[in-house]
Amino acid sequence: MAPLSVLDDARTALSGSLLLPDDEQYDAARRPWNLAVEQHPAGVAAPADVDDLRTLLHAARDAGVTLAVQPSGHGASGDLAGAVIVRMTAFDELSVDLGAGIVRVGSGVRWGTVVDALEGTGWVAPAGTSPVVSVAGYTLGGGHSWSSRTAGLGSDNLRAVWLLRADGTHERVDDDSDPDLMWAIRGAGGVVGVVTALEIDLVPAPSVWGAGLTFDAADATAVIRAVRDLVADAPSSLNVFLNSMRMPDAPQLPAEIRGRSFVTVQALSTQGPAEALIDRIRAAGTVQREMTGATTPRTIADASPEPTEPTPGRGASAALSALDDDTIDALVEFRGRPEQWPIMGIDLRMLGGALDAPRRAGFASLVDARWLVHALVPNLPGVPAEPGDASVRGFGDVLAHALAPHTVPTFLGPDQTLDGCGDSAAIDRLRALRGETDPEQLLHEGRLPR
Numbered sequence: 001m002a003p004l005s006v007l008d009d010a011r012t013a014l015s016g017s018l019l020l021p022d023d024e025q026y027d028a029a030r031r032p033w034n035l036a037v038e039q040h041p042a043g044v045a046a047p048a049d050v051d052d053l054r055t056l057l058h059a060a061r062d063a064g065v066t067l068a069v070q071p072s073g074h075g076a077s078g079d080l081a082g083a084v085i086v087r088m089t090a091f092d093e094l095s096v097d098l099g100a101g102i103v104r105v106g107s108g109v110r111w112g113t114v115v116d117a118l119e120g121t122g123w124v125a126p127a128g129t130s131p132v133v134s135v136a137g138y139t140l141g142g143g144h145s146w147s148s149r150t151a152g153l154g155s156d157n158l159r160a161v162w163l164l165r166a167d168g169t170h171e172r173v174d175d176d177s178d179p180d181l182m183w184a185i186r187g188a189g190g191v192v193g194v195v196t197a198l199e200i201d202l203v204p205a206p207s208v209w210g211a212g213l214t215f216d217a218a219d220a221t222a223v224i225r226a227v228r229d230l231v232a233d234a235p236s237s238l239n240v241f242l243n244s245m246r247m248p249d250a251p252q253l254p255a256e257i258r259g260r261s262f263v264t265v266q267a268l269s270t271q272g273p274a275e276a277l278i279d280r281i282r283a284a285g286t287v288q289r290e291m292t293g294a295t296t297p298r299t300i301a302d303a304s305p306e307p308t309e310p311t312p313g314r315g316a317s318a319a320l321s322a323l324d325d326d327t328i329d330a331l332v333e334f335r336g337r338p339e340q341w342p343i344m345g346i347d348l349r350m351l352g353g354a355l356d357a358p359r360r361a362g363f364a365s366l367v368d369a370r371w372l373v374h375a376l377v378p379n380l381p382g383v384p385a386e387p388g389d390a391s392v393r394g395f396g397d398v399l400a401h402a403l404a405p406h407t408v409p410t411f412l413g414p415d416q417t418l419d420g421c422g423d424s425a426a427i428d429r430l431r432a433l434r435g436e437t438d439p440e441q442l443l444h445e446g447r448l449p450r
Contacts, residue, residue, distance in 0.1 A: 004020060004021075004022075006059060006062045006063035007020060007042065007043050007059055007063055007065075007084070008020065009059075010055060010056065010058070010059035010062075010063075013055050014045070014047065014048070014052050014055055014056075015047075015048035015049060015051070015052055016045065016046045016047045016048035016049075016052045016090060017045065017046045018043050018044070018045045018046075018056075018084070019043060019044045019045075020042075020043050021040075021042075021043075026043075026044065029044040029085075029087075030044050030085065031073065031310060032070065032073040032074070032075075032076030032310070033072065033073040033074045033075075033076065033310045033311075034073075034074075034076060034310070034311070034312065034313060034314075034414070035310050035311060035312040035379075036312035036313060036314055036379050036414075037076040037077070037078075037414050038079060039076060039078075039079060039080045039085065040079055040080065040081055041068065041080040041081070041082075041083050041084055041085045042063070042065050042081070042082060042083060042084050043065075043084040043085070044084070044085045044087065045067075045084050045085065045086050045087065046086075046087045046089055046090065047086065047088075047090065048090045049090065050164060050170050050196060053086075053164050053194055053196070054164070054168050056084065056086065057164075057166065057168060057442055059084075060084065060442045061440060061442055064082075065082055065083055065084050066082065066083045066084070066441065066442060066443060066444040066445075067083065067084055067086050067194070067442060067443055067444060068080050068083040068084065068085050068086065068190075068443075068444035068446070069086045069088065069107075069190050069194055069195075069443075069444075070085050070086065070087065070137070071087065071088045071089075071107055071108055071134035071136050071137050072110060072132065072133060072134040072137060073310065074133050074134065074137050074138075075137055075141060075410065075412075076414065077412070077414045077415070077416075077446075077447055078414070080444070083444045086194070087108075088106070088107040088108040088134075088136065088196070089108040090108060091106035091107045091108040091109075091196050091197065092106050092108050092109055093105065093106040093109075093197060094106065094109055094113060094114065094117060096117055096118065096121075096202075098121055098123065101123060101201060101202045101204065102159065102199060102200065102201060102202065103117075103118075103125065103199075103200050103202055104197060104198070104199050104200075105135050105136075105197065105198055105200065106196065106197050107134070107135070107136035107195050107196055107197060107198065108134065108136075109134065109135050109136075110131065110132055110133060110134050110135065111125065111127040111128055111130070111131050111132075111133055111134075111135055111138065111301070112131030112132060112301055114127060114135060115127055115131060115297045115298055115301050116298060118202070118297060119296055119297065119298045120296070122204065122205065122206050123202040123203065123204060123205060124146075124147055124202065124203045124205040124208065124270065124297045125200070125202060125203070125297070126139075126143070126145050126147050126148070126151050126152075126153075126154045126157045126200065126201070126202075126203055127145055127146070127147075127154075127297070127301070128143055128144075128145055128154070128410075129145065129146060129304050129306060130301075130304050130306040130308075131301040131302075131304060131308075132306075132308055135198060135200070136189075136195055136198060137410075138154055138410060139154040139155055139157075139158055139189075139198060139200065140155065140158075140185060140186075140187070140188075140189030140190060140195060141155075141187065141188075141189075141364070141408070141409040141410040142154065142155050142186075142187050142362075142364030142365075142366075142408035142409045142410050142411075142421075143155060143364075143408070143410050144349065144366070144372060144408055144410065144411070146239050146241075146268050146300060147203045147205075147239060147268075147270060148239065148351070148353075148354070148355055148366075149234075149236050149237075149238065149239045149350065149351070149352060149353030149354060149355060150203060150236050150237050150239065150270050150353065150354055151201070151203040151354055152354040152355055152357075152358055152359060153186075153355065153358070153362070153364055153365075153366065153408065154200075155185075155186035155187055155360075155362045155364045156186070156354075156358045156359055156360055156362060157200050157201040157202075157203075158182075158185070158186055158198060158199070158200055158201075158360070158362075159174060159199040159200060159201055160172055160173060160174035160182075160198075160199040161173050161174075161182075161185055161189070161195045161196075161197065161198050161199070162195070162196045162197040162198075163181070163185075163192075163193040163194065163195055163196070164193055164194040164195075164196060165193045165437055165438075166193065166437060166438040166439075166440065166442045166443060170196070173185075174199075175360065175361075179361065180433060181193075181433065181437070182360070182361070182362075183361045183362055183363060183429075184363055184429075184430055184433050184434075185362075186360065186361070186362025186363060186364055187362050187363030187364030187365075187408075187409050187418075187421065187422075188363045188364075188409065188418055188430055188446065188447070188448070190443065190444070190446045191430060191433075191434045191438075191443065191445060191446050191448055192433055192434060192437045192438065192443075193437060193438075193443070194443070203270065204270070205270040205271075205297075206270075206271070206272075207269075207270070207271060207272035207294070208268070208269070208270060208294065208295055208296060208297065209268070209269045209272050209273045209274065209292075209293065209294055209295065210266070210267065210268050210269070210291075210292070210293070210294075210295040210299075210300065211265075211266070211267040211274075211278045211290075211291070211292040212264060212265070212266050212267075212289075212290065212291045212292070213264065213265045213278070213281060213282060213287050213289075213290050214262050214263070214264045214287070214288050214289040214290070215262065215263045215264075215265075215284075215285040215286065215287060215288060216260075216261075216262065216263070216285070216286065216288060217244070217246075217260075217261035217262060217263060217335075217336070218285075219263060219284065219285025219286065220244060220263045220332050220335070221328060221329065221332050222284040222285055223242070223263050223265060223281065223284045223285050224242060224263075224323075224328050224331075224332070224348070225284070225325065225328055226280055226281045226283070226284035227240060227242050227265055227281060227348070227350070228323050228328065229280070230277055230280060230281070230350070231350060231352060231370070233277065234274075234277060234350070234352075234353075235271070235274075235353075236352075236353030236354050237269055237270045237271040237274075238267060238268070238269045238274050238277065239267065239268045239269075239350065240265065240266070240267045240268075240349075240350040241265070241266045241267075241347060241348065241349050241350070242263065242264070242265050242266075242347070242348040242349075243263070243264045243266070243305075243345055243346070243347050243348075244261070244262075244263050244335055244345065244346040244347075245261065245262050245263075245264065245344065245345050246260075246261045246335075246341065246343065246344055246345070247259060247260055247261070247262075247344075262288075263285075265281050268295075268300065273292075275292075278292070305345075311378070311379075312378075312379035313376060313377065313378045313379055314377050314379065314388065314389075314392065314413075314414075315343075315374060315375050315376045315377050315392065315413070316374070316375050316392045316395050316396050316413060317372065317373065317374040317375075317407065317411040317412070317413065318372075318373050318374075318396070318399050318403055318404075318407060318411075319351075319366060319369040319371070319372055319373075319403065319404040319406065319407040319408070319411070320369065320370055320371040320372075320373060320399060320402045320403060320404055321368065321369060321370060321402060321403065321404040321405075322370055322402055323348075323370060323371050323402065324402075327398075327399070327401075327402050330398050331346075331398055331399070334394060334395070334398045339387070339390075339391075340391050340394065341387070341391075342377045342383075342387045342388035342390075342391045343375050343376065343377055343388075343391045343392075343395065344376050344377065344378055345375070345376040346373070346374070346375050346376075346395075347372075347373065347374045347375075347376075348371055348372070348373055349371065349372040349373075350370075350371065351366055351369050351370050351371055351372060352370060355367065355369075356368065363409075363418075363421070363422055363426060363430065364408050364409055364421060365406065365408075365421075365422075366404075366406075366407075366408055368404065368405075369404035369406070369407070370404070372407075372408075372411060373399060374411065375391075375392065375395045377391060377392060405423075406420065406421050406422060406423075407420055407421055408421060409421050409447065412447060416447070417447045417448065417449040417450075418430065418446075418447045418448055418449065419449045427448070427449060430448060431448065434448070
């Protein structure tokens with residue numbers, strides 16, 4: 001346990017706040033977005049400015065703790081005993097340069113705020129599918145978005161950061177001033193410094209068009225194959241997601257969806273309609289519901305099925321190198337088994353396009369991966385965990401033979417580390433950079449393998 005007296009002294013020097021375990025608000029403040037992950041840190045800080053961050057660095061040195069920056073609580077991966085969680089809410093600046101196609105955003109800002117600021121401008125942000133995720137956490141962890149086939153990972157669009165180093169130096173860093181540090185920041189940013197603001201490229205989108213086609217689960221095999229076959233002809237301006245949803249037999253749900261299963265294909269084009277390609281998906285089954293036409297980033301964000309409040313849940317994600325017929329058949333068969341009821345949703349995201357040709361060097365990469373897959377198992381009150389855990393393991397077994405060498409850090413599960421995102425040489429490079437920039441290890445090691 002860190003010396004509480006040192007931390008108690010530090011909080012009197014802060015303009016912001018520092019909650020300790022005995023404080024009434026501590027329990028609420030320590031919780032991450034995924035409430036299934038337990039965190040018991042030495043404290044939870046909400047610094048008001050860079051000077052507060054420097055005060056926290058000094059306190060970390062004196063108290064023998066580390067600082068774990070967690071802007072919005074997403075991506076939590078461990079207990080954090082012996083660490084002080086740092087919430088960056090006060091770092092809320094936002095400025096947009098439409099002429100240059102650049103946004104500067106503080107590390108406490110969430111994507112929904114940026115999306116709102118860009119509505120009607122002809123630009124979209126390389127934002128995640130959820131508007132409540134922080135820009136910093138998403139971008140510094142790689143970040144896959146609705147525009148990733150068009151513009152690459154979120155980290156690939158990162159031009160520069162304002163970084164507080166462990167020695168207290170605060171400065172703008174880019175590829176010209178420190179290319180090695182920028183490589184680390186694009187995917188594993190938290191291990192080399194505290195990012196206070198980001199400068200990000202926007203994505204030109206003169207004509208945003210979307211399509212959503214819903215099929216019965218009986219058409220799943222044919223629909224997934226049609227989406228898979230689209231890869232050969234889909235331009236990088238077209239981004240396609242597929243979702244297999246099994247609704248629980250719950251009385252609070254409408255009768256038309258209660259206890260039923262659906263497959264929905266969603267497509268987003270930044271260059272206007274892609275009807276000819278979507279027709280190939282329509283022909284794969286009987287469309288039960290369809291929405292197509294001009295859309296906006298705000299409309300897309302509002303339609304996100306992801307929770308807007310912290311909730312407990314678990315699941316599994318993987319990047320695949322291929323999606324052949326045998327893999328599709330095995331996945332659909334697995335999905336249809338009655339005992340796999342804990343898995344509410346399975347998502348498939350088409351990769352390729354700009355993801356195969358990153359514009360900037362970074363630790364995070366999906367080069368040569370063809371699909372991102374995720375299974376969601378919600379934690380329901382009164383429902384035992386064992387069936388869900390078994391389903392997650394089975395999901396991983398079905399896909400094990402098709403895994404790509406690496407995934408992206410924002411798709412790691414709570415118990416996974418960065419060696420799932422890079423080879424041993426990349427991990428060694430991260431460790432060396434961490435040793436150079438933070439020799440006293442004042443910053444939490446995050447997902448670096450121990």
